[in-house]
Amino acid sequence: MKKPINIILSIISVISLSSCGWKAGENDPGIEYAPDMYYSKGYEPMTQYSDTNKYRYNPYFMSMREPVKGSVAIGQLDYQYAYDNTPDGYEAAGAGLSMKISLSEKDQLEGERLFGIYCSVCHGMMGGNDGPVSTKQAALKPSWPNYQDKYIKELPIGKIYHTLTYGKNNMGSYAYALTPKERWSVATYVKRLSMMDSLGNLPVIKAIGVVETATTAAVIDSSKSIKKMKP
Numbered sequence: 001m002k003k004p005i006n007i008i009l010s011i012i013s014v015i016s017l018s019s020c021g022w023k024a025g026e027n028d029p030g031i032e033y034a035p036d037m038y039y040s041k042g043y044e045p046m047t048q049y050s051d052t053n054k055y056r057y058n059p060y061f062m063s064m065r066e067p068v069k070g071s072v073a074i075g076q077l078d079y080q081y082a083y084d085n086t087p088d089g090y091e092a093a094g095a096g097l098s099m100k101i102s103l104s105e106k107d108q109l110e111g112e113r114l115f116g117i118y119c120s121v122c123h124g125m126m127g128g129n130d131g132p133v134s135t136k137q138a139a140l141k142p143s144w145p146n147y148q149d150k151y152i153k154e155l156p157i158g159k160i161y162h163t164l165t166y167g168k169n170n171m172g173s174y175a176y177a178l179t180p181k182e183r184w185s186v187a188t189y190v191k192r193l194s195m196m197d198s199l200g201n202l203p204v205i206k207a208i209g210v211v212e213t214a215t216t217a218a219v220i221d222s223s224k225s226i227k228k229m230k231p
């Protein structure tokens with residue numbers, strides 16, 4: 001009968017010792033029997049690790065795995081773009097890329113708003129290439145005088161979309177800021193500007209085809225008649 005009493009006594013002494021010596025406090029977690037359970041060895045996202053011994057499981061010292069080549073997030077298929085950022089890609093987009101979505105009048109007004117934010121600094125709100133930036137820096141002024149020029153009138157909308165996606169010479173890409181739908185709405189606004197009348201009125205466009213001279217391909221919504229530009 002002596003042995004069980006000894007065991008019970010030693011258990012009690014271990015418990016009391018641990019509760020005196022390693023009591024958890026405000027800044028002290030107390031004794032941790034399985035620290036791995038409390039502190040995960042998770043990778044910090046968006047961080048590159050160079051310590052090969054410690055973080056040797058992911059290739060290239062990356063904390064995140066890249067998605068499998070060709071994967072597309074759900075609902076984001078329109079981010080797939082078939083044309084390369086080359087002169088050939090630009091020409092091919094002009095000949096083969098058409099706007100597959102239809103933009104409501106609201107979407108077209110959104111295109112106007114986005115143009116005011118991202119483009120007017122160089123191109124001017126009315127497309128006069130007289131924005132504050134291009135007025136100061138000649139290299140940022142396009143060679144054609146304004147959006148009512150024949151060049152923009154005849155520029156296929158696919159080329160405009162392509163330029164917004166990749167940029168062109170001194171103009172940067174806007175793919176970082178504009179979703180594909182927003183790029184189409186801004187491209188449509190460019191086309192609307194090219195159809196501005198002498199009073200500064202812009203037509204509301206119903207659809208734009210893929211033909212070379214997008215002016216003739218644009219179907220103007222006559223029921224909506226003409227939308228007066230904001231000054």
Ligand code: HEC
Nearest residue numbers: 118119122140141142159160163168169170171174186190
């Ligand atoms: C920093 C000044 C700058 C800004 C901002 C800018 N552009 Fe441009 N853009 C240029 C220049 C310069 C060119 C002439 C590029 C060339 O052909 O060398 C150009 C060319 C273009 C063209 C003609 C493309 C072609 O195929 O020839 C279009 C259309 C256009 N810009 C629209 C836009 C739109 C829409 C935005 C806003 C999303 C924008 N730009 C923002 C400077 C700018």
